[in-house]
Amino acid sequence: MNEVARTVVEAVVIGIAALGVGLLTNSVNRDGLALDRDYFRSAEAPPTAARPPLAAPAPPATHAVPAPAPTPAPAPTAPPSTAPSAFADAAETATAERLREAGLQPLTQAQALAAFQDPQYAAGGTIFVDARKDEEYLEGHVPGAWQLDHYHLERYIDALLPVAHEALQVVVYCHGKDCNDSEAAALDLTGFGVDPARVAVYVGGWTAWTEAGLPVEKGPRGGGP
Amino acid sequence: MTDAPSGLRRLDESGLPLLLARLVVGGAFISLGALKLRDPVAFLKALREYDMFPVAHPWLMNATAAALPGAEITCGLLLLAGVAVRGTALFLLAMLLVFTTAIAARASAVAHEKSLALCAVAFDCGCGAGVQNACRKLAENTGLILLCLLALASRSRRWCWRGALLRRGPAS
16 A cells, blocks of 8 residues: 555544544533434524414423423414514514514513513513523523523423423524524424414524623522522 | 755654644644634624525535534544644645635635735634634644644654554654
8 A cells, every 4th residue: 555545544433533532522412412313493494384383292302301291272362463563673573573474472572571571471471491502691691581401402492392382482592693592493483382372582682682781590490589 | 855955854853843734734623623622603694794604405514513613622632642743734735825815815816805805814713713814824734734843844853743544653
């Protein structure tokens, strides 16, 4: 074998071994990726294909996490009206349009605040769901918000799903108009049988919430300001 | 480098150019791999922005995002230790060529879309360091490519633990 061939063979051996080590590392990494999951299905599939009929049981296979039996849902309330002009800027309006196309309800800043201040919020009739990752949630979130990181669904869905099924309105948010995680998390919920008419996405998200100086809870849920 | 002028050959035989290349390339891949490993989801999201993977086979993009950080760290460690230097350099060179082409194509697309000069474009290339200026990143990658070529061309095995896998490197 000449020098060039030896080097090429060595590179192939090293490449295969290194990629194998990489996959092994991923498998033991707490934040590692599931190879068989379609993480971006929600954002790319047509909205009607992204969720089963409401009466159908939750589809655990598409999420690779066990889904509890669906809880009988109370009668839905009317979805909040969202005039496009109520969004802060053109980017928010465009995001809101994308959410509508995905079958979700976009919420303006005023609507999100109204949902938070609604007496139903304290009673669990309205819930907020934070779709950001752990560290960001622990640094601060909407007081009382549940957590649902779309990329680590299995950590949160079992605790959240019964509450989401019972709630009259579920408000999902992530960083703001430039993130898709709230949309993905909202579609996760509707995919698990939560009525889409009750799932809304707060378009301004965490950025708009904090910029408006609204209340913040730090640490785990119920941890206080 | 056997036909190189004696001055260059002596410099190569000193092992210093190869040591420099190993330290810089190895160190760069270890640090960037570690950054990606800390947040695999961010790396996956960045990879998705390149539109390089078939939507019908999500496992391909998942496997790439899952395997690359650990592979980069492994190769970086091999280079630092001086194990299979030429094979590792060739594998890293191949990766760098793919990465650099993809970054250049995406930066060019963003520049076109936003009517910006290429060097005014800044985006998260998924390289581990967050949002970066495209030209700076391309220049960094070009430097790493040149150092990989240097490691490939060098005959020295000085300060290498085991320079080659398939045969022992010549004594330094």
